[in-house]
Amino acid sequence: MPLPTLKDQFAALIAAPSVSCTQAALDQSNRQVIDLLAGWLGDLGFRCDIQQVSPGKFNLLASRGSGPGGLVLAGHSDTVPYDEQLWSSDPLRLTEVDGRWVGLGSCDMKGFFALVIEAVIPLLEHDFKQPLLILATCDEESSMSGARALATAGQPLGRAAVIGEPTGLRPIRMHKGILMDRIDVLGRSGHSSDPSLGHSAMEAMHEVMGELMGLRRQWQATFSNPQFTVPTPT
Template identity: 65%
Template sequence: MPLPSLKQQFAALLASPSISCTQPELDQSNLGVIHLLADWLNELGFACQIQPIDGYPGKANLIATLGSGPGGLVLAGHTDTVPCNPDRWQSDPFSLREADNRWYGLGSCDMKGFFPLIIEAVRHYRASDFRRPLIVLATADEESSMSGARALVADSLHAARHAVIGEPTGLKPIRLHKGILMERIDIIGQAGHSSDPSLGHNALEAMHAVISDLLTLRAGWQKQWHNPLFSVPVPTMNLGCIHGGDNPNRICARCALEFDIRPLPGMDPEQLRSDIRSHLSQLAAELQVQIDYQPLFPGVPPMDTAADAELVRLCEQLTGYSAGAVAFATEGPFLNQLGMQTLILGPGDIAQAHQPDEYLGLERIDPMLAILRGLIERFCLRVAD
């Protein structure tokens, strides 16, 4: 079967829904996308391994390799998308629409559209040209649990040295990003009649004290940590949602808070959690309530690839931009854990992601192809031993 054109691949990937979501009723398998990519990459001579994700039925990664040996290049992306609101789109989110020199569709920018560009960049090379391997990674659940990237950490990619993840960066290289922790605090007090506060322990009042402590911790972190490379140069904490109580005349027995933390590179997420636990333990004893604190998911650490790394210098040359920093999290830290120099660099814009009428501007395609070919030629074809 002949390899489909770039546009045909783009359309086929958009037409295969692969939403990942923390709400089970919205969550979908990504296997349709994985099998499409495996079929196309097989046509180009890649050896394709489909890696099921333990504990996540219907979810898998694809590890496709062309060439052999140590080193080489990893080109990576995620196969899932966020949920969408079809009624707010001008057209079907799962059908490619071309208008205004743009390709519209869910995942066009973030980031299914990166994979056809990889294939387009590779298709004119011969397998015999590759002196070092090119590895294409296609992962599951980046938009929810990052279970795909976590599964890769246990796999055998340790020989690869350089990785580029095609998240939307506007063709600008990114070597640093903040981490993200999503946390939940549950306070269990004692209900009672509101006319006599001694009859209970008010969970809402206890949560008021907890929030005050959290904001004090945040202020301390922001005083201690600062990185001018970020548009928001300090770590942040967002109090996202709160639920508690059931009636004005009852002492509140339960209250829950969910919040996120975005640490800077250099900050240890587990140390931040330890600091929070220590404060909560003291408050629970003082206020005579039970306080349970749990992460909503394991979290993503910050990413920091050295400014003088070979990959960073090459991508700066290929793009004409100095490598920068972004506040959003990616799978980059997991690839760094595998010993790779990792950079984030893709054709889309983050401003187009996660909203109706997501698109990729067609003027970004040729520059991205030139960047990909430059990377492949340096790390896979013209290898400097």
């Protein structure tokens, strides 16, 4: 079937709700977005692999060409939650405002996939010397489970990647990562008249914070990249 126009692709992607949120009441499946992309890319001759990450959550890896190396065009298929009362237009309907297309995910980042498809169409008449891969992950806005599932699978994706997060059209060739951990400190109730009757969680957390600050100093002494405004881990 004919491929929708660029604007119609934008509209279809925005109309497919795919909110990811740690609050279960707001969380949604991204399957509609993945199916749209897989259908369009499949019609263009891409091999589409849909990976189920968890119930209702999916990654898409579409590839054309084979061999080592290659280029990955990477983005995520989910959006943040929204409050419709704060929008001046329907967030799930593409609207043109002052020459701009407005809708939930039009910039961050469903629109990236429509632009990718538009960009690769003229290239498809050529044989690819290395593979081109288009990656759409789930839950980037919440748990990052899609990216974690890819890392766990250990599948080599390509030699280079373009990540379509909005940057005001300024190329950014590297970005700091993030490491998240959780420490639970469990105390035991006692009485201020005899602290030995319990264990103070506040005192234990004081020691934990000291250790974490020491770890940060160690990392800052070990890792530094002057190309960042803040060159050391924070």
